Amino acid sequence: MAGSGERDRGAATIFVLAVGLAFVAAGLAMASVGTARVGRHQAHSAADLGALAGAAEAIYGQPAACTRAERFVSANGGEMTLCVVDGLEIVVHVQVEVRPMPGLTRHAEAAARAGPVYITIE
Template identity: 40%
Template sequence: MRKWSQAGERDRGAGTLWVLAFTAIIWLGGVTAMAIGGVRAARHRGDAAADLAALAGAARVPDGAGVACASARSIAAESGARLMRCAIEGRVIDVSVTLTVRVPLGIDAVRVVSRARAGPVGQESVAWRSTTRCTECQ
């Protein structure tokens, strides 16, 4: 009996270390999931801001490019994004907006860029289209 108790004493406290290691892994997984969720939410907000800005600009294209882009810029700003590009070709407006989201784990901030086009509905026109790209992922 004496030999078992002496051998077991060397393992004393190992359970605590295993619990701490698993806790750290679970914590890191949770923080990573929150960071990914935050970036995905920002991407969806950016898409919505680009879509709304393009639609607002398309409604003002007949008033001129300056008025249409100003309307798009205003809607993007109200949506929490920043208008980066506004181009008008015929009656179709193409806008790009950017949204910055802060991410934990020392990554700091990620910039998400969304693009949308809008114009009149008809045979030759584009109703709307949206694409997104992550500038930090390249």
């Protein structure tokens, strides 16, 4: 007759495998969150730099300002989805493709505005 120790044989192996799988899943989840955050920061940087570059050309009109903004956004890994020039102000919307996990694609979005600061003296 087999003792109770014989029935538990191999249980520790299954337990260690389950714990290891939990650590791998947690690591993948944290890596996905980190990738998403990096994508968000990349989108913000591309939008900020594109808006600043476009604001320098805003005096020449929307086509010149948006063309320059687009060059800077693209150079920083983004895709410009909207560019609006109002006077000397420019608003740039940017989208960056993020792959948090293999086979999963998301988009991080950001917007930035640049232009002169108007001070009213009363």
